Amino acid sequence: MSGKPAARLTDPTSCPLPGHGTNPIAKGSPNVLFDNLPAARLTDTSACGSPIVGAVVSTVLINGLPAATLGSTGGHGSVVVGGSGSVIIGNSAVAAPFTAPTPLSIAAVAAPAAAKASENQPPATAPAAQPAQQAAATTAAASAIAQPVQTTDRVAAAKEIVDTFECSASQSRVFNDRDHPMGTASDPFEKSKVIEQLRVRVARSQGQHVSTKERITPFPNQQETSLCGPAVFFYALLVDRPDLYTQAIIDLWETGETTIGQLHIKPSYDCRNPKKFSHTAAGDRISAIDWISLASLRDSENDLFDYDSPGDQIPGITLPGKVKAWFTKAGATVVFDNIQFLGHINQEELVELLGYAGGQHHVTSLISASMVEGGAGVGKNHWIAWEKPPHTQGGRVDQTTLPVEVIVDSKLFSWGQSMHQVTRGYTLKQLLKDVFGGIVFSRIP
Structure with missing residues (x-):
């Protein structure tokens, strides 16, 4: 079966409206579950109020409504950027090898049992469908195609998210290096540099060799900072959900906030406009995408100090309780x-x-x-x-x-x-x- 991961309640959507960013799907089917989460359908809304309006699967109905998947679009111009790890939904089937089982020899026992049953029972009628059976019938196509979604599906989704970001005309952003601002050759947060870093990071995290001028390790790198706690969280996110990883960084770059599951990240102005960000070359203290992700997460939790420079040590320290909160809020x-x-x-x-x-x-x-x-x-x-x-x-x-x-x-x-x-x-x-x-x-x- 060709298709895409099924969308469910709490799966993230990326909304282009100012201040919206990444929002979870907030409504789903009352009785059809994928991975124990209500299935998302046409007209179901995200937390920012955007209804699912397009790119749904018209041949698979859930409670009479077309099923939503990774890539379904919303009324605000939003896109579903997350989905099931075990159920995919599509419009076309692909033939699979099938060998018919050898019939069992049950005639000798079946005949007497059938004769005895006919003496005491009225003519057989079809049993009434139970609610669970009705739900299964409604989603017969979906259940017939349930299968594990491979890591490559999420990697492909991550690459598609980066491609979409590159093709978008918007240059609006909220991250700026005070010493090398927008428009200068050394601007570390320039869009093309962020795109290149994301592409290289996703590829190298999958063991692929990619040549680049950007200084990018396969996984999140705190470098000179004290952001090892956020690095561990974003490492896990990159390994499990490279699609959510890339979308979160893009959301932060564009709007200054993002949501991963129930984890809302919104860094301060000072964090978005760091000082002494580089020594002699852009990114030589920490890469742009790692500052955007790691520093934003840590700064969002700081009540007393803004995290505004790679050299800040105390505001970057992470206690065990914070690590627990990040992981559990993310699901x-x-x-x-x-x-x-x-x-x-x-x-x-x-x-x-x-x-x-x-x-x-x-x-x-x-x-x-x-x-x-x-x-x-x-x-x-x-x-x-x-x-x-x-x-x-x-x-x-x-x-x-x-x-x-x-x-x-x-x-x-x-x-x-x-x-x-x-x-x-x-x-x-x-x-x-x-x-x-x-x-x-x-x-x-």
């Missing part, structure tokens, strides 16, 4: 938490935490940056995400690993990369002293 759930408030983790706690690494979870961890190659400092000063548990020459670290064994392999996200980055020569004993627990989240839907 993830807390699966496990063993953050240590008084000391470092022990071996049993480390093994338990890293048992969640890989697969269907994000294992965020609060550490001392000295644990990461090239990092420095002591105490709880850095956030990472574990993708693969540390290994010694004896194999994966477990309860029997000796404290003196050297870590030789791992995979963790930090400073724009996801790879083995544990400081060379570090023993398990040293590692344990630098890890202060972690929070495990489900994937962002």
Whole structure:
């Protein structure tokens, strides 16, 4: 089946009206659910009041209304930019191989049973349809085509969002470098630079080699800033939903605010007009797209200080409660938490935490940056995400690993990369002293 991810209640829409930005779909079917969320249909509205009016699937009706999908359009000129991770809907079917099952030999038992039933029962009539059956019948086409949406679908959606942004005539934006303002050659927030950075980031995050003049790592990179907490969140968002990642940055660049699930991001004027943004070249302290995303998220949570320069350290520090709030508002759930408030983790706690690494979870961890190659400092000063548990020459670290064994392999996200980055020569004993627990989240839907 060819098609697009089904749209549902809370899936994001991007609205071009000033101040609207990204808004969740706020209305859906009363009895048809996709991934436990009400299905979106023609005329259903987003939180900004924009009804779905076009690019729907006319051959699939939900409660008598055409089904909405990723790419459906709204009355404000908005577009649905998110969708189901397991249901796609389309207008045309593609033939699939089918082998008929071998008939079972049940005639011998079926005949007596049928004869006995006919003696005591009136002529058979079709049973009344139950509400669930009626709903299923209404969406027969949709249920017949339910299948997992691959990561490539969301990557393709992300690339389409960037292409649409490039083709739009609007040059309106709210981010500006005070020292290299709009119209200057060194303007770091110039539209074409943001577009190039987004394209390279999405491609490199998928392992693709892309040549560019822009200094862009595969994943969010805090560089000189103290934005490791926001970097861990946007890393997870990029991995799970590259479409939402790109749309959020574009919304922030254009309007100064965006919404991811229930997470609303609206940075201050000072954050949108940073000072001392660069040393000698645009983006040499932090890239434009990373400042737009990471600094905006952190600044939105600051009550006392505006985050207005990459050199600001205190306003950028992120406590565990903030990380939890960002993930859960975006739709993830807390699966496990063993953050240590008084000391470092022990071996049993480390093994338990890293048992969640890989697969269907994000294992965020609060550490001392000295644990990461090239990092420095002591105490709880850095956030990472574990993708693969540390290994010694004896194999994966477990309860029997000796404290003196050297870590030789791992995979963790930090400073724009996801790879083995544990400081060379570090023993398990040293590692344990630098890890202060972690929070495990489900994937962002």
